[in-house]
Amino acid sequence: MIPPTTDTSDQPIIRFADVHKRFGSLVVLDGMSLDIPADRTTVIIGPSGAGKSVLLKHIVGLLQPDRGNVYFHQQRINELSERQLEPIRKRIGFLFQMGALFDSMSVGENIAFPLRHQGIKSEKDIQQVIHEKLAVVGLSGSEKKMPGDLSGGQKKRVALARAIAMDPEVVLYDEPTTGLDPIRADVINELILKLKEELKVTGIVVTHDMASAFKVADQIVMLLNGKIIVQGTPEQIKTMENEDLRHFIEGRANAEDLKALHRL
Amino acid sequence: MPLEFLGNICVSFVLTLGDFVRFFMTILTGSLRGMDRFDLREMFSQMFDLGTLSIPVVMLTGFFIGAVLVIEAYPQFHALGLASRLGSVTVLSVVKQIGPVLTGVMLAGRVGGAMTAELGTMRVTEQIEALRSMAADPVRTLAVPRVLACVVMTPILTVFSDILGIFGGWLIAVHVQGINNDQFWHYARVGVDIYTINTGLIKALFFGLAIGVIACYKGFRCGNGAQGVGRACTEAFVTSFIVILMLNLVLALLLTNIYVMFWPNQAPIL
Ligand SMILES: Nc1ncnc2c1ncn2[C@@H]1O[C@H](COP(=O)(O)OP(=O)(O)OP(=O)(O)O)[C@@H](O)[C@H]1O
Ligand SMILES: [Mg+2]
Numbered sequence: 320m321i322p323p324t325t326d327t328s329d330q331p332i333i334r335f336a337d338v339h340k341r342f343g344s345l346v347v348l349d350g351m352s353l354d355i356p357a358d359r360t361t362v363i364i365g366p367s368g369a370g371k372s373v374l375l376k377h378i379v380g381l382l383q384p385d386r387g388n389v390y391f392h393q394q395r396i397n398e399l400s401e402r403q404l405e406p407i408r409k410r411i412g413f414l415f416q417m418g419a420l421f422d423s424m425s426v427g428e429n430i431a432f433p434l435r436h437q438g439i440k441s442e443k444d445i446q447q448v449i450h451e452k453l454a455v456v457g458l459s460g461s462e463k464k465m466p467g468d469l470s471g472g473q474k475k476r477v478a479l480a481r482a483i484a485m486d487p488e489v490v491l492y493d494e495p496t497t498g499l500d501p502i503r504a505d506v507i508n509e510l511i512l513k514l515k516e517e518l519k520v521t522g523i524v525v526t527h528d529m530a531s532a533f534k535v536a537d538q539i540v541m542l543l544n545g546k547i548i549v550q551g552t553p554e555q556i557k558t559m560e561n562e563d564l565r566h567f568i569e570g571r572a573n574a575e576d577l578k579a580l581h582r583l
Numbered sequence: 584m585p586l587e588f589l590g591n592i593c594v595s596f597v598l599t600l601g602d603f604v605r606f607f608m609t610i611l612t613g614s615l616r617g618m619d620r621f622d623l624r625e626m627f628s629q630m631f632d633l634g635t636l637s638i639p640v641v642m643l644t645g646f647f648i649g650a651v652l653v654i655e656a657y658p659q660f661h662a663l664g665l666a667s668r669l670g671s672v673t674v675l676s677v678v679k680q681i682g683p684v685l686t687g688v689m690l691a692g693r694v695g696g697a698m699t700a701e702l703g704t705m706r707v708t709e710q711i712e713a714l715r716s717m718a719a720d721p722v723r724t725l726a727v728p729r730v731l732a733c734v735v736m737t738p739i740l741t742v743f744s745d746i747l748g749i750f751g752g753w754l755i756a757v758h759v760q761g762i763n764n765d766q767f768w769h770y771a772r773v774g775v776d777i778y779t780i781n782t783g784l785i786k787a788l789f790f791g792l793a794i795g796v797i798a799c800y801k802g803f804r805c806g807n808g809a810q811g812v813g814r815a816c817t818e819a820f821v822t823s824f825i826v827i828l829m830l831n832l833v834l835a836l837l838l839t840n841i842y843v844m845f846w847p848n849q850a851p852i853l
Contacts, residue, residue, distance in 0.1 A: 379716050401720065408718040419713035423701075433717045435621060436724075 330393065332357040332489065333378055339388035339545075340373060347373050349545025350387070360515055360522035361480050362569065363534045365542035367399035369379040370415065372416055375491045378523070380404040409437060416525075417485040420466040420481070425442045426453070427462030430481045437485070452480035453506050455532040457506060479507070483514065492524045496531050504531060511535045513575065530569050533557070541567065606722075606800050613720070613727040620644035626728035633694040634736035638713035638743055640693060641686050647746035648681050649673065649751030657760050666760070670767040671774030673752030678775055678783045683737075684831055687790030690737060693822040695798040696731055699819040702802025703812040711803070726803070737791030738784045747782065782838045789834060790827050797823045 331354035340348040345368040355361050363371050376382040376387050380396055386412040389397050391407055399407075408526060419475035420429050430449045453459050466474055473499055482490060492511065496504035508531050526532050533553045540550045541564055549561050556564070566573055618626065653673055662667045704726060705711050714721045749771070756762045801819035805811050 376712070381712050381715060401715070405718040408716055411716070412714040414711070415713055416707050417709060419709040421705075421710055421713070422708075432719075436717060436719050438619070557770075 322573040323421065331355050332392060333392075334389045335374075335377070336390070336392040338377065338389060340370070340377070340382065340384050347543055348377075351546050352551075353540060353547050356538065357378060357521050358458075358515065358519045359537040360511060360535050361538045361540065362522060362524045362526060362536035362541055363542055364526065364529075364532060366576045367527075369541055369542045370545060372493055374525065375413070375493055375525060376489060378489075379408050380415060392472070409485065412485060412487035412490040413484040414475075414479050414490070414492045414495055416497075418466075418478035420474055420478055422466045424466075425462065426458070426464050426469070426477050429466070429477060430484050433481065433485050446485055447553070452484055453477075455483075455510060456480045457503065464487045468533065472500070472503065475499065476503075476507075476514070479510075484493065486518060489521045489523070490524075492522060494525055494527065496526065496528045504528065505534075507531075529570075552562075586812050591680060595633050602804075603800055606803070607796055609688040609722050609787050610726055610730055610796060610813060611697075613723045614731060616832070618721070618723075618727065622724060622728050626732050626765050629732035630736055632734060632741065633690065633698075633781050634683075637690060637736075637740055638697065640746045641689055641740045642747040644685055644689060645682060645747040648685060649677055650746030650755045651751075652676060652681070652748075653752045653755040653760070657756070660754055660758075667766040669752070669756045669760075669762055670772075673756065674749055674771040675774045675779065677752065678745050678781075679835075680779055680831075681748055682741045683783050683786040683790060684827065685739060685748075686741045686744045686787060687794065687827040690733070690791070691820055691827060692713075694712035694733070695706035695823050696816045698795075698798040699802040699805070699816045700812055702799060703815045704803030706805050707802060707807060707812060721803070726799040729799055730792065732793030733791040733798075735791070737794065738787040741783060741787040741815055750776065778842060780833075784843075785838065786831060786834050793826045793830060794823045797826065800840045 323445075327332070333355040333430070335351055336346050338351045339346075343522050351374070353524060355565075363374065371383060377384060377397070380392070380399060380401075383397050388395050391438065394407075396527070403533065405476055406467060411462055421432065424432065427449045434445050434448060447455070449462055450459070453461060456479055458473060458476055461469075461477070469477065475495070478511070482492075490511075497505050497541040499507065511524065512535055515522055522535070524532070524535060536553050538550065539553055539556045540547050542548070543563055548566050549559055551559060556568070557571055559565075565571075586834050653669055654667060656672055657666065660669055661671070666705050702711075705725070711721045711725075714724060753767060756767055801815045803820070805815035
């Protein structure tokens with residue numbers, strides 16, 4: 320008989336256990352459970368308003384579950400104080416859906432912010448990181464621009480550069496390719512793959528872009544009605560016989576979705 | 584149900600007050616923890632924004648109110664044959680009341696609104712969450728520098744307002760009403776001592792604290808969308824305005840009593 324393994328390398332890096340979250344009377348997460356494996360990319364899909372962004376915010380403690388637990392490296396992180404969350408947050412990069420760039424700071428200062436705040440870099444190293452990360456997202460030379468002067472897609476890419484500035488061990492990407500042209504979007508896909516392969520970054524990608532999802536994912540999960548309804552590798556997902564999933568990935572509206580249109 | 588309605592109002596008032604007190608405590612502990620060089624830079628840029636740029640406004644309003652004060656007071660003092668004492672009245676009212684209150688109200692409108700709008704917009708666009716996600720404490724990086732800037736700048740601006748208020752009063756008294764210049768200054772000097780001046784500045788300090796904390800609180804708790812930001816600004820202004828007037832009353836009572844306690848034989852002048 321094989322003895323029970325004590326090796327933790329195949330333990331999930333992030334784990335949701337029966338998480339419930341509601342805002343007033345609106346139930347967003349309803350007993351959701353999910354394991355995120357380390358060093359892999361997990362893609363989360365689901366209709367608009369399903370609670371994907373809410374899910375990501377639980378991982379860094381920006382939101383706390385009403386019931387259930389969230390774990391990071393087996394450590395229960397809900398109910399930690401803001402101060403206790405700091406060491407965990409330093410290890411996670413977060414690309415917000417709307418970018419959330421600090422609009423009183425230039426592009427360069429935005430990217431430098433996490434570095435300076437954690438006080439571990441000389442000014443020369445900081446300039447080096449800014450230069451490097453801007454090149455990676457295809458915006459070399461925009462250090463001095465202000466966020467207000469950038470297009471939507473450019474803001475998104477600066478925000479991505481800021482999220483990876485600290486070389487975090489986990490990166491949460493909330494719709495990284497939305498608002499980008501197809502070529503830029505593919506560059507971002509390659510970036511996500513490269514971070515995983517070369518720096519062993521654990522990625523969690525929320526997206527509506529199915530081409531991107533199939534390209535970057537090791538695991539795809541679908542969030543619907545506050546629960547994970549399907550989970551599998553891209554190959555399994557492509558052939559899975561779940562009706563909601565098929566509708567979603569093929570981009571077909573069903574009769575219910577179109578009912579309002581017919582009344583026009 | 585009017586009773587139920589009243590109950591709800593009371594409950595929500597107590598909850599808000601509790602939340603506000605907790606916020607105030609985090610700002611206090613945040614200020615005591617000290618600031619790194621970026622927080623300091625933020626504080627100086629706020630001091631410039633709210634301080635330097637407010638000087639002209641504060642001086643202008645101070646001047647006009649000081650001048651009007653003398654115009655209105657002159658006939659009564661003249662009738663009593665005390666016109667020469669206008670110096671005391673002017674300086675005393677300007678230094679103790681008009682300077683600090685006027686500065687506080689101007690700053691509540693000019694600065695409090697802008698600060699609430701900025702922080703509220705940051706909240707609505709998830710910038711405050713972004714700060715937290717990068718292990719930065721928004722109270723420490725945003726609120727503490729702003730509150731301290733208000734606390735430092737309000738007394739300084741009050742001095743500017745005082746100077747122009749006295750100048751406005753002097754201009755009317757001496758050059759329009761024809762009061763003797765030496766007499767004006769003589770009574771001005773008799774009327775104020777260092778304690779009076781401190782009274783005004785201590786008031787200003789508390790007004791600054793109120794403006795800063797209320798503006799940050801309303802910004803951090805702002806509702807969604809452009810409408811939420813707008814409403815937060817209005818609320819911040821109205822609340823700080825009322826709080827300034829209430830603090831003014833409380834501090835006037837308190838500081839006058841302290842004065843009487845230390846100098847029992849010397850009734851406050853006027
Ligand atoms: N702080 C909040 N307060 C109240 N309601 C919220 C809050 N955050 C999210 N919600 C609500 O929770 C639901 C899920 O929001 P969420 O942003 O997670 O959706 P999503 O799956 O990311 O959608 P999309 O694909 O459009 O970004 C929405 O109905 C939203 O209105
Ligand atoms: Mg979202």
